[in-house]
Each structure stands twice: as structure tokens, then as C-alpha cells.
Amino acid sequence: MSADPLLVETIERLLGDLVTPDLIEHAETTGWSGTTWDALAGAGFPWVGIDESAGGSGGTEFDLAAILAAVGRFAAPVPMAETAMIGGWLLAQAGLELPTGPVSALDGLAEIRGGRLVIDGTAAWGRHADRIVVASGSTVFAIEPGLVEIGPGANIAGEPRDRITADLAVDDVPHAVITGVAAPFDAPFDAQVAARTRGALSRVVMAAGALGAVSQMTIDYAHARHQFGKPIATFQAVQSHLVTAAQCAVAAQMAADVAVRALAGGGTGAVGFEVAAARVVVDGAITIGTRAAHQAHGAMGVTREYPLHQLTRRLWSWRHEWGTTKQWRRAAGACVVERGADGLFPLISA
């Protein structure tokens, strides 16, 4: 029910040594960090959670989540979520070939109309991907970037978020239908829903990692920074910010852990509600936690020369990816309404 401790230690050491503020800043300018990708790929991390029989590295959803949490904590500028959690997973489920390089996945519209596939959406690091994976209904497409229109874009953390549009003959693109039902998703299986849920959960897990780092960074800063002759951490008003940021971090982490457990088929909660709920919790934690952290940092928090912004800008971006905050809140609300008053407490305490 938890990640392999050796794997956690390895990824943390690797990213901790490698992903310096300079490296992140550079990747934000160029849109890519080959160094980071190569180091992670060399250890097989981008394919954790995908069966070895399908060309993956094996491992559990908990291992995968530990990797994404580390990516969040260190603000690692690579498409790990797209490769391991979303695109690669879809390819493996559909029995399509896993490429050797990075994979992206389309977050947006994908429709099959009269033998054609029409897509319009966003793909993280789309321009750098070997394949852009698109799910439509129960069909999965593995698209070569050369076949689509790529409008380069980025989120406010400088992570490539490219606009992808195309109108392709279905038969020109390798594709396959997922026939079984991939637990814990409901039948009839909808690959698009699964992609969206896994995508949303990837952002929850990464955000929880980043919020943990934000909280610790704020505690450290408040003990190091002196004003009025003493550490600012001795002022009650500042202590209140530290507590607020810590609460946000632990709430986000718990939300992520419980939702990952649901994805792994454990617990008794329904994955649809638990992921939606986790998104709502994390969204609130981002708003309140980053505000408290920045306030405790004073001007230092808003300079590019201090690393807080590398986490907070990502947090402010991730909350709108793979479904917006409002969509997930309403999805959670719809689950509640569907269960009704008598089903409310069982939903909370599942």
C-alpha cells in the first residue's frame, strides 16, 4: 500500500542533486531539459507503473505516485506525468508500442467523425514528444508530432503546453481499441474519462509534492530570517502563516494518498469521487498555502533569485490542467447529489 522505499530514495536523490534552480530556469527558457529527461529515462522512471510485458518498468501506482510527487517537490521540468501516468499507460492498455522517448497526451477535444480523427487541445511538451497520445471513446491513438499542427505555448511556469490541432484519417494513425475494463474505472470503459482522471490525479500528486516543499521552505526561511533582532518565526503572526502552509500541505498530501489508493483499487471509495474531491482539496490548498508562504517570505518570495516561485508558479498552473477547478468541483458536487442525503456520510467516510 505504499511505494518502494528504495525507489523513493533514488528518485529524491537523483532529482535533488540534478534539478537546481539554474537548471529549471534554463529549461523554462529553452522548453526542455535533456539532462533531466536522460537521467530519469536511464533509470527507467518514466515507465514505472506500466507492466514490463508492455515495455514498461513495472511497479505499482504507489511507486508511480512517489515519482510524480518528487517531480512536484523538485519542480523537475519533464513530462513524467504524461509519459508514465497518462500517455504511456493508455498505449500499454491498448497494446500499442511504447516509444523510447517522451510521450505526451492530449488534454482536450478528440472526436472520430466519418473515418476522421479531429483533435484540438493541449499537450504538455507536445513538441518534444515521440508520440502524442489521444483517447477518444475507447480508442487510443499514437500520433507522431509531425502529423499535427503544433502551436507552441507555455503555462506561467514556463512548461511547454502546446496547442495541438489536426484532422487526420483514422487509418493513417496507429490506433487500437481498449477492450477490457481497466480497474477501477466503471464499465463501459471510456479511455477519455480514464485519461482525464489519471491526468487530474497526476496534477494532484505533483501539487501535493510541491506544497510539501513550499511549506518546508517557508519554515526554513522563517527560522533563518531575522527582523527586530530575532527570527521572524518567533512572531505569532508569522507562526500562523507557517501553520496555514503546513495544514495545506498535509491536506493536499492526504487527498493525494487517498485518491492514489482509489486508483490502485484499494480502499472502498469510488475513484471518480475521490479524484474529484482530491482536486478540490488541492485547489483550496494551493490558493491558501501559497498565499501564506509568500507572505512569510516578504519580498524574497517574489524574486526569481529565490526558488519559491519555481514551485508556486507551477502550482498556480497545474490546478487548471486536466479539467479546471470549477469542472472538478461540480463533478464532486454531482457525485454528492447522486448519492443523496443518506449516501452523504458513507461517501465522506468510505
Add this chain to the structure above:
Amino acid sequence: MKFEPVELSAAERQLQTEVIEFLDAELPRGSYTPGLGMSAANDVEFSKKLGARGWLGMSLPREYGGQARTAVDRFIVVEQLLRRGAPVGHHWVADRQSGPVIARFGTEEQKHRFLPAISSGEIGFCIGMSEPDSGSDLASLSMRATRDGDGWVLDGTKIWTTNAHHLQYCIALARTTPRDELTDKRQGMTQFIVDLTSPGLTITPIPFIDGTADFCEVVYDHVFVPDSMVLGEVGHGWAQNTSELAYERGGPDRWLSSYLVVEELLRRESAADRQGDDELLDLLGALVPMYWVLHHLSLSVARTIDQGGAPAVESSLVKEMGTRFEQDVVSAVLAYVDEAPNTGDQSLFGVILMNAALTQPSFTVRGGTNEVLKSVASKGLRPTGGER
């Protein structure tokens, strides 16, 4: 800091089912007026039924009538009681903190006398800490205990003593060494088990904001307490009292007080066929995930206790965010219904909402204010690589 998601065992799930079935039978909807979490009504008969099921004093040793069960088992029972607004007032404090503190510090005689009666639901306890001039700064308290023969004589005033006019005993904290003989004001205090029928006690209910009167002023005028009713060691009251507060924090009573407002709103809106409203989806979609995460955080604190941990910081963090959330719930629902809470609406929803609207300021005050809790919690947030 440690917060791990809890996987309930089959036996724990079974307990949960038993409690739900018991309460479905015992307290069907409409048969009682639900209260707001721990401030629900006193009902000695109901408490005794819980006692008969083995659901009071659950963590107490078997030799004293307890069940030697876990904090998680107690969590499971208490969560189901609170979420229905069950009448827990009579046993609440005894079950949550007086029983455990007596089990830990009491004499054999005290354990045999009080613990079985707490576990059966017969006797209830209250908390005699606050005084008119000592609230958050509890260590400044001035109630005097003077040596007299085989015991002590207590003089002074306790205030906000919840249920003192209904219950049988109180654990009072008093000064056994005068302040001016001490360098540290936290020394020289002692806990006493006070029989609330003792001569010299005057118990006066204080009107509460909602028109009820559950907390009291308790004046002690030469109240004799025999040595046999000194709890723990003379002079160690402060440390014992602090450990007692640790039992108090982080449980489901710190986030469920206004839960029924939401459940009843959902019932009302479903009946009126308004389930599809975006505004309702937004409200429920914002509130219910918070209940979900608080449930998991709070349950995780209980498991940590069972594993021998001391989740003091964790429980303060949960209590502080849980009680704030209880208030947010009330404001959000009031904003949604967009009308003044009023006495005219006699539906269950209307009554609960009005009570919650009136009493919600107390959620973040009772049991230690949120400001003080934050101060305490922040001491546990350590910088990387060093203690402060």
C-alpha cells in the same frame, strides 16, 4: 509529521456496520432532535445503552470495566454518533478525557470506583479548568487548595464548566502551592476529582448565545476534597492536565459540529428537485471534499496514537483547520440559502441551521482557541536539519 491514510481492517468495518445498525434502530430520523456534534443533548439512558454495547470507555483496561480497544475503534463509534447529532452530552467528557486521565494517573481505588461507572454510562464528568481571569492563560489560575486534615479545601470560581448542573463529577485544577512561593507559575497545581454534590458548591448555569444554558459558573466556597480524591501527584497538575488536553484534540468532534446542516440541506434540495443547480453543485463540491479529507486526517491521528506515536502537532493542525471549516460550512450554507436564519422555519434543516448560525463562534474557542493552537502547533514545525 506523520499523516498516513488508514485502511480499516475487516473487524473495524464490522464495528462501523454494527454502530450504524444500532443507531438506525435506536435513533431513527424524526425520533429525536439532533444536536450539533459534541454539544448535543444529555440522555443518560442513551449513554447507558452505548455502555451496554461496550462503546463507552472503549480504551480503558478491561479490569476496570473498559474494553481495552483502540483509538481507531473509538473514532469509528464517535464519528457515527456525532454525525447524527446523537445525545452524547452526558458521557462525552468522561468518555473522551476524564476516563483516560483517571486510568493513567488515578489510584487503584479511583480506577475501581470511576472507570466501570464511566464505561457503563452511569456517571458523567465535567472539566473544571477555566476561571474568570484565566482562559487561554490557564496557568495563571487562582483557585486555592488549602491543606486541611485528610484532604484539601478548595476556594475560588470556575467558569464555563459545561454541564456542571447535570453531571456528577468534575476534575478541577487548583493551586496547592501559592503563586508567590513559585518561580514558575505552571508548578504547584493539582487535579482534584470533585463530587458535584459537595457542600460549599454553588452551580449557576450561564445563558448561552442560543438561549440554552449548558455551561455554568461554579463557585467553590470551602469545598472539602479528601486525599483519596486527589488525582495523580500533588504539584503535578499542570503536566497531567496538558496530557489530558492531548486526548481532546484532533478527533471527529472538531470537524463534524455543523455536518447535519449540509446533510439536511441536501435532503431539502433533493426533495425540491433542485439537485441540478450549478450553485448547489458548487456548494457541495466545495464542502464535501473537505469533510472527506478531514475524515482521513483525523482517522490517521487515531491510528498514530494506536501505533504508540504522540501526534501532538498533527492533532493541533487538524483541530485548528477542522474547527475553522465547521464555521465555513455554516457561512457557506447561509450564503446559499440567502435568507436570515429564523425561528419560523421548524423543519429539521431550519432548526439546525439556526442553532449552527448562533453557536458557530464557539467552535474555534472551546477546548483552547485557534490562536493558541496555532502557537502550539508552530513549535512543532521544525526547520530542515535542526531543532529550534
